[in-house]
Amino acid sequence: MAIITLTTDFGLKDHFVGALKGSIYKELSDAKIVDISHNISPFNIQECAYILENSYKNFPEGSVHIVGVDSEPTPENQHIAVLVDGHFFVSANNGVIGLITSEFKPEKVVQINIPNPENGSFPVMDVFVKVACHIARGGTLDVVGKSFDDLKDLRGFSPTVTDNGKKIIGSVIYIDNYGNVVTNIHKKFFEAYRKGRNFELNARTTKIHRIYNKYSDIINFNVEKGKRKGAGDLMALFNAAEYIELAIYKSDLNTVGGASTLLGLDYRDAVTINFE
Structure with missing residues (x-):
């Protein structure tokens, strides 16, 4: 069954x-x-x-x-x-x-x-x-x-590309239990337009220039503990579903806050990527 x-x-x-x-x-x-x-x-x-x-x-x-x-x-x-x-x-x-x-x-x-x-x-x-x-x-x-042949598409989900491929305009589609902010920008979409260029991800006043593949990638284990990035630091990564996600490493939404509260982001808020 x-x-x-x-x-x-x-x-x-x-x-x-x-x-x-x-x-x-x-x-x-x-x-x-x-x-x-x-x-x-x-x-x-x-x-x-x-x-x-x-x-x-x-x-x-x-x-x-x-x-x-x-x-x-x-x-x-x-x-x-x-x-x-x-x-x-x-x-x-x-x-x-x-x-x-x-x-x-x-x-x-x-x-x-x-x-x-x-x-x-x-x-x-x-x-x-x-x-x-x-x-x-x-x-x-x-x-x-x-x-039945009139199956509806998911409207408004896909990000848009402007400025002759120099800018991706995405949006927040989900905020998880940790306060991590998931955007609608998929890794395949991002890489298709990036074409090896440098980029700047903008979320309100925050600017990010690197996207990790997993949460612990933010830590440089070759640097002594007191001087390296870690818990409480902001990062962007491709999450398990391969969408760009903004996260505060090892944050607790109920105590210190998560990316959604610390960045002031909510559902449908804009996230943009500018290619150089």
Whole structure:
């Protein structure tokens, strides 16, 4: 039986997550359920897309991923089920799987049309659970809907290039638990325009001229401890997802602060790179 994952903006205070899991167990008593996150910022499609893209690939092929963000159906926000990169996604057509479908062509997309659907205010439980459980049992997408060819892209995610390739204008797409600031500038995109040139990364009044490959690269172990960079110092790196991230090495957002608070950066704030 396939794994069913849950990614939502429901939080953990209310009853929604428990009710959602209960409804899955009611359909499949031996279901395998994994929480990816329930702390997506409300209706934040870009944040959800980033987390989903960087988590689904660690699950076995055939896993079913329920996405409960901006899930209320409208004529412009249809319910869909998608098979892409060997995984099934049950979601609204709001662009949330856009990062995945920009890299892999979907094998099949259907608009969900199940018999006697509930038309309440909790479509993730009323519709998505039924579809996910059907797939987890080995059911096909043809049973839950008809082919659909109007899959939305993730708008506003890609950075832009100006000044004849001399400047990349990106933005903050995610702030993690450590206060690290993730931008939408991918390593491949950066290197494609860099072409070996020197650069200056600007985030508000901060200027950075080097990007590391891992956090501990900021430390020069050939320098004595009292004189080298380390905990509390600002750095830029290509994170595990290969996006440019700004971080305070070994920071604690709840005590000394993280890159987001110390640099004054928030979701959608601009980060620019100028090539020399």
